[in-house]
Amino acid sequence: MEVHVYGPLRAATGSKRIDIEPSGDTVRAVLDALCAAYPRAESQLLDGSGSLRPSVRVTVDGDRASLDDTCPSGSEVRVFPAMRGGS
Numbered sequence: 001m002e003v004h005v006y007g008p009l010r011a012a013t014g015s016k017r018i019d020i021e022p023s024g025d026t027v028r029a030v031l032d033a034l035c036a037a038y039p040r041a042e043s044q045l046l047d048g049s050g051s052l053r054p055s056v057r058v059t060v061d062g063d064r065a066s067l068d069d070t071c072p073s074g075s076e077v078r079v080f081p082a083m084r085g086g087s
Contacts, residue, residue, distance in 0.1 A: 001073060003034060005041075009081045012040035027058055028067040030077055044081045055082030 003018050010016060013034075020037055022029040031052075035042040045056050051067070052058070057080040058065045071077060 001030065001071075001075070001077065003030065004076075004078045005034075006078070006080045007082075009041055009044055009079060012044065013038045022071070025070055025072055026067065027060065027065045027069050027071050027077075030071050031058070031067070031079075034079070045079070053082065056080065 001020055001022060003020060004016060005013050005018065006016070018034070018037070020030065020033040022033040031045055035045065045053060047053055059078045059080075060069060060071050060075050062076070065071065
């Protein structure tokens with residue numbers, strides 16, 4: 001599955017587009033696979049209890065998604081971590 005990452009998350013993954021193989025069909029499975037492949041990404045995405053940080057946004061096929069939402073194979077997944085700056 002191809003996942004698009006943005007902002008400071010690219011420093012952890014080294015690329016805007018990454019390929020991962022999730023073990024399930026939920027957003028949580030996708031993020032677990034992303035964090036397993038790129039351990040530095042975990043602290044940017046999840047808090048100490050494994051919940052999605054409030055400042056992180058995940059979309060599946062253009063719709064905002066939570067960890068337990070379905071993410072079928074072939075979906076377009078985008079992950080936006082917290083970013084600083086702006087006015």
